[in-house]
């Protein structure tokens with residue numbers, strides 16, 4: 075038996091969740107991932123997903139007579155560029171699971187086309203950004219929390235499952251400079267309607283009624299100001315427990331609220347965050363307090379950064395007048411799809427068909443659909459053109475922003491299979507072709 | 515009164531952005547000149563004439579009445595920044611109708627989509643059907659929304675109407691919304707706006723209200739815990755001096771906001787409710 079030569083790469087960044095762990099070790103043999111160390115289960119799975127499988131695209135595909143058939147890059151790019159140049163209201167969506175350089179190319183293409191540009195923040199932490207635009211946001215990098223925080227609140231977030239190593243690296247078990255005893259030096263509070271696994275390891279668990287977080291935040295803010303309330307319970311939480319919580323908040327040395335989609339995507343959406351941010355701001359009259367969203371996709375924070383520095387806006391951008399305009403609810407992907415206001419779309423590193431409301435997914439499939447993705451997804455299975463991508467952070471380099479907006483350099487640990495090339499190169503080819511077709 | 519009639523030629527495929535439809539822009543122009551005014555559809559710059567038949571005769575802007583027929587539920591920004599004259603819309607209308615208008619009157623004989631009368635500075639917007647979300651609201655990221663003028667909606671207004679309304683009694687600015695019923699977060703971050711609801715409201719009315727008044731003649735499902743009941747009143751004096759009679763329960767709030775006048779006295783621990791925002795619910 076021939077002995078395989080194994081190459082080990084150290085300090086690899088995990089391109090899965092917003093925690094962006096930077097200490098992963100990957101063993102590669104014959105261009106395959108054979109072992110992953112340090113990453114959590116989901117991160118490990120992502121590295122293994124890059125190995126050859128029937129779900130992986132290796133050549134461009136074009137739908138011919140109702141079936142996706144392999145095609146040459148030349149033909150696929152030509153056809154894709156044709157669709158995009160002819161479109162009067164193309165939608166460019168996705169971008170959160172690829173690297174910043176590709177995202178930047180996406181902005182360039184959207185501007186050239188006069189299209190609508192959106193990223194997945196519009197269905198996850200978009201509300202956080204809306205609130206931030208209304209009332210600001212006191213936050214910091216994760217290292218600060220690790221070294222200083224003695225009170226950590228997870229509100230509507232469940233890191234045990236969604237960001238598994240967050241607890242070990244930054245927020246719960248880890249030893250920090252001023253928190254030498256790790257978990258014992260921190261008080262953990264979880265506010266959630268469900269008794270999650272994160273709640274089960276907390277010191278204080280507050281079970282709030284679903285969709286009533288706003289009322290609870292509102293009561294806490296009033297109590298914090300010394301206002302006595304006329305009610306006995308708020309959102310299913312007895313007044314005694316709320317008062318205990320307020321006391322815990324006021325008396326800590328350094329507190330942080332990590333909030334997730336339990337806040338952004340429940341009934342009051344961005345107003346939950348608005349109130350949570352105002353609470354954080356007001357807590358700084360008593361002690362040091364900060365607030366940070368638990369971003370899901372590993373580079374959704376980067377998508378917001380890149381879109382912002384290119385256009386001034388983080389997501390839901392319309393270029394139809396030649397300059398960027400911003401209005402979630404008017405230019406967000408779900409909205410323009412539900413209202414049937416597009417005539418072609420380009421989806422980059424995302425799977426809206428699985429995540430969007432059925433009505434918008436249906437309208438997505440009504441018009442020419444181009445998908446850039448390494449894998450087969452419900453979206454790509456319905457595409458007219460599929461452009462096979464190398465997996466950013468595993469098969470292509472680039473930059474990604476951690477949930478606290480710290481940029482990190484993604485590594486390439488193996489080659490992409492078949493004819494796959496990076497998202498950035500694909501978008502560059504599209505841009506060139508669109509220019510050519512317009513005679514520029 | 516001079517009158518211009520616009521009639522939509524054929525159904526729209528994409529939303530049409532027609533901020534050029536205002537008495538200000540039409541004043542003193544021939545019908546051919548009006549047809550050449552810019553409108554945007556998809557990523558193309560086009561003209562009003564492409565989409566509308568134009569008839570009638572223009573005149574001075576104060577005297578000018580624009581009447582629009584045909585299904586324009588997908589036409590946005592009609593009456594944007596208008597200062598005078600009148601627009602009558604005999605259809606449902608798209609987003610941003612009458613946004614930032616400062617004078618004149620718009621009547622919508624149908625429903626209006628989101629952002630009707632957003633950031634209004636004056637004039638009157640009357641909607642004889644329902645209105646979408648963010649009626650008379652501040653645009654994203656603005657801390658100062660509707661400054662003056664009045665919006666009347668026969669039916670329901672959507673969520674977050676009158677967001678960051680910005681009135682001032684000394685400056686005699688009274689941004690006002692009168693509506694049939696309202697969605698949640700009515701008058702959130704209200705800072706001097708007046709809101710009168712003939713029917714019912716949804717949850718979280720007056721959230722983060724600093725000052726201003728919300729009068730509800732119907733019912734409210736639940737009032738935010740940070741609102742304090744003051745008592746029962748038989749008459750309400752609005753910020754502009756007008757009066758409403760009827761039995762109401764008076765609440766002060768929102769007391770969760772730091773930046774308001776609901777000061778807690780350090781010595782007595784008493785709450786000064788005197789100058790705070792108000793919420794009245796029919797008793």
Ligand code: SF4
Pocket residue numbers: 088089090091092093094095112113114115116117118237238239240
């Ligand atoms: S916590 Fe997130 S970034 Fe870290 S290894 Fe797991 S999936 Fe990857």
